[in-house]
Amino acid sequence: MSTQAATEETAVVIGLEVHVQLETDTKVFCGCSTEPDDEEEPNTRTCPTCLGLPGALPVLNEAAVEAAVKIGKALDSEIPETTTFHRKNYYYPDLPKNFQLTQYDAPICAGGELAVAVDGDRRTIGITRAHLEEDPGSIQHAGGSIESATHTLINYNRAGTPLMEVVTEPDFRSPAETRAFLAKLEEVLEYLGVFDATRDGSLRVDANVSLVPASEMAEDGSVPEDVLADADRAEVKNISSHRGAEKALAYEISRQRNVLRRGREIEQETRHWDEGRGVTVSMRSKEAEKDYRYFREADLPALEVSDWKEEISIPELPDARRERFGEEYGLDDEAASKLTSTKAVADFFEDVASEFDPELAATWVADNLLGELNYRELAITDVDGRLDEFKRLIELVAAEELTVKNAEEVVLRGMLDEGDDPEAIIDREGLGKAEGDEVADAVAAVVDENPEAVADYRDGDEGAINFLVGQVMQATGGSADPGQVNGLLREELDD
Numbered sequence: 001m002s003t004q005a006a007t008e009e010t011a012v013v014i015g016l017e018v019h020v021q022l023e024t025d026t027k028v029f030c031g032c033s034t035e036p037d038d039e040e041e042p043n044t045r046t047c048p049t050c051l052g053l054p055g056a057l058p059v060l061n062e063a064a065v066e067a068a069v070k071i072g073k074a075l076d077s078e079i080p081e082t083t084t085f086h087r088k089n090y091y092y093p094d095l096p097k098n099f100q101l102t103q104y105d106a107p108i109c110a111g112g113e114l115a116v117a118v119d120g121d122r123r124t125i126g127i128t129r130a131h132l133e134e135d136p137g138s139i140q141h142a143g144g145s146i147e148s149a150t151h152t153l154i155n156y157n158r159a160g161t162p163l164m165e166v167v168t169e170p171d172f173r174s175p176a177e178t179r180a181f182l183a184k185l186e187e188v189l190e191y192l193g194v195f196d197a198t199r200d201g202s203l204r205v206d207a208n209v210s211l212v213p214a215s216e217m218a219e220d221g222s223v224p225e226d227v228l229a230d231a232d233r234a235e236v237k238n239i240s241s242h243r244g245a246e247k248a249l250a251y252e253i254s255r256q257r258n259v260l261r262r263g264r265e266i267e268q269e270t271r272h273w274d275e276g277r278g279v280t281v282s283m284r285s286k287e288a289e290k291d292y293r294y295f296r297e298a299d300l301p302a303l304e305v306s307d308w309k310e311e312i313s314i315p316e317l318p319d320a321r322r323e324r325f326g327e328e329y330g331l332d333d334e335a336a337s338k339l340t341s342t343k344a345v346a347d348f349f350e351d352v353a354s355e356f357d358p359e360l361a362a363t364w365v366a367d368n369l370l371g372e373l374n375y376r377e378l379a380i381t382d383v384d385g386r387l388d389e390f391k392r393l394i395e396l397v398a399a400e401e402l403t404v405k406n407a408e409e410v411v412l413r414g415m416l417d418e419g420d421d422p423e424a425i426i427d428r429e430g431l432g433k434a435e436g437d438e439v440a441d442a443v444a445a446v447v448d449e450n451p452e453a454v455a456d457y458r459d460g461d462e463g464a465i466n467f468l469v470g471q472v473m474q475a476t477g478g479s480a481d482p483g484q485v486n487g488l489l490r491e492e493l494d495d
């Protein structure tokens with residue numbers, strides 16, 4: 001980079017490589033299970049193929065290809081007629097074959113874009129490509145950090161887990177934008193049902209960042225090709241969360257600014273994000289593409305996806321669904337956003353809205369149910385066996401058999417905290433609609449105590465009846481049915 005940068009205004013240029021573990025039952029090139037590691041002993045979910053033993057051959061997992069095509073469709077990528085696999089050669093102990101099976105010049109998804117909202121502004125981030133590859137094994141640096149460990153443990157249970165690497169154009173201009181992008185990408189992946197965000201390490205990010213003299217940027221805010229190629233970038237690895245990406249990039253930008261301020265040059269290098277210390281540390285100079293000696297994987301024929309891709313469909317995506325919720329159910333932006341935050345929430349809302357008033361459904365799902373779940377750090381998928389119980393509760397509210405206050409504060413909270421069904425709580429707490437004598441007694445008492453309102457009603461003042469209904473409701477603690485009370489009052493007064 002030119003030394004002028006030291007004194008000039010600089011623009012921030014960021015591009016991401018996002019590695020996403022695909023949620024399949026088995027690995028991408030063998031039949032080993034991809035179950036999370038928790039209960040498994042290290043190195044038990046392995047076979048000659050994922051251990052790279054001589055003579056073992058890869059067989060491509062159909063489910064992984066299907067997931068990759070779904071991602072391509074969601075990102076508006078071009079999915080080519082045929083796609084091929086390559087060997088990316090390098091030595092590292094997590095890679096038993098000494099090469100990673102990945103894709104090179106014919107990835108399964110080419111181009112594309114994803115729109116994100118950042119502080120109310122809509123930004124479209126270009127997708128360069130997305131390709132299918134195998135995850136390496138996992139490495140544990142024993143007795144400390146990557147720098148201070150005395151030895152390293154290797155677990156090949158993860159080796160061969162299907163990964164999709166989504167590479168973006170260098171379109172980000174701030175760390176906050178990358179965070180918004182990652183959140184959006186996760187939302188889309190969750191809708192597609194190809195990704196489990198709760199799994200440790202299921203999303204890993206390499207963040208590339210360089211500072212470019214502001215005067216060399218194009219008028220439309222993009223970076224000219226030659227400027228990009230010229231800029232020395234740092235690639236920050238070991239980022240595993242949205243927040244981590246934002247923090248690592250903020251640190252890295254200040255570090256680069258300081259280097260330039262001192263009149264030095266930025267090195268093209270690979271750096272490691274040390275989450276604990278909140279700093280990036282130099283690892284090695286950045287390898288160039290030629291270092292990897294990419295060549296075609298002869299053990300896997302080219303894959304024809306031309307006809308197959310037409311049969312693979314994707315669900316309505318979050319943005320489209322959000323917009324439709326606004327139009328179809330009259331929801332404001334905030335409610336529509338909440339109700340489309342995950343596919344499970346959106347599906348449940350639509351189920352409820354199809355049976356009850358959409359406004360009631362929105363309040364109950366967005367405010368009451370999600371509010372109480374959030375408070376307990378639960379997601380709707382944690383209670384998916386109980387959705388019918390929640391529906392029965394909403395039905396009781398819709399039929400006015402339960403006051404809104406009791407429904408939320410007593411019944412809903414009891415359901416979540418004690419695990420009981422709504423009917424059991426209503427019985428136990430005596431919250432059911434007051435019936436028979438109790439209501440009749442209250443009607444008689446209210447008529448006795450409010451001679452003026454009674455006279456007004458008899459003089460033809462219809463408004464007076466509402467006042468009397470209100471009095472009876474109050475006397476019964478809100479447990480009477482207002483329609484029924486109205487009928488009883490008229491019967492009593494019309495004589």
Ligand SMILES: Nc1ncnc2c1ncn2[C@@H]1O[C@H](COP(=O)(O)OP(=O)(O)OP(=O)(O)O)[C@@H](O)[C@H]1O
Nearest residue numbers: 013014015016017168169170208209210228231233
């Ligand atoms: N000058 C730059 N400043 C910041 N980011 C850049 C710049 N030039 C390219 N990038 C970004 O760097 C990333 C390059 O990723 P890609 O996978 O193509 O190559 P790589 O990082 O060299 O390869 P590898 O997969 O081995 O890490 C892209 O996200 C791209 O947008």
Ligand SMILES: [Mg+2]
Nearest residue numbers: 017206208235
């Ligand atoms: Mg890279």
Ligand SMILES: [Mg+2]
Nearest residue numbers: 017165167206
């Ligand atoms: Mg890459």
